[in-house]
Amino acid sequence: MELEPDDASIRKEIESVFGSIARPEAFTVADGDPECMDYDRLFHAHTPATLPIEEFLDIVTPLSELLPDGMKYFFPTLVDFVLRTPCQVHSDWAGVGLLNKLRGEEFRQQCTASEKDTIAKFLQHLRKTRFDLIEEFYSVEDFEKISALWEAGS
Numbered sequence: 001m002e003l004e005p006d007d008a009s010i011r012k013e014i015e016s017v018f019g020s021i022a023r024p025e026a027f028t029v030a031d032g033d034p035e036c037m038d039y040d041r042l043f044h045a046h047t048p049a050t051l052p053i054e055e056f057l058d059i060v061t062p063l064s065e066l067l068p069d070g071m072k073y074f075f076p077t078l079v080d081f082v083l084r085t086p087c088q089v090h091s092d093w094a095g096v097g098l099l100n101k102l103r104g105e106e107f108r109q110q111c112t113a114s115e116k117d118t119i120a121k122f123l124q125h126l127r128k129t130r131f132d133l134i135e136e137f138y139s140v141e142d143f144e145k146i147s148a149l150w151e152a153g154s
Contacts, residue, residue, distance in 0.1 A: 061097035068110035
């Protein structure tokens with residue numbers, strides 16, 4: 001599925017900021033929790049190009065356990081999932097898990113000013129192009145809080 005020109009533009013900007021992030025050694029906290037360890041195996045088994053979208057369409061996704069370095073590494077792919085769903089194959093929207101992850105402080109605190117600015121632009125893009133999905137699958141109020149958090153920068 002081809003991205004719309006506006007989507008392709010924001011995706012290109014995200015790729016320029018996050019595309020060269022090195023693959024981290026650890027994707028989750030290895031605490032022995034079976035679910036966490038399953039997520040860790042999932043992330044270790046894939047590159048950004050092979051990560052399966054199906055894992056990211058539920059409210060509870062592997063993103064809940066993904067450490068900040070892993071989030072940066074997979075961020076362009078996760079954005080692709082958000083921009084390409086829902087579609088004929090997937091009726092759910094991958095934005096829910098990503099927005100939930102962006103709501104937390106841990107990832108934001110690990111981002112550079114440039115990364116924060118890029119994520120703020122991505123959220124503005126979602127507001128402009130996917131507001132109907134935010135209303136249907138998420139919470140407008142929570143989305144606005146997340147956007148304000150990222151737009152505030154550091």
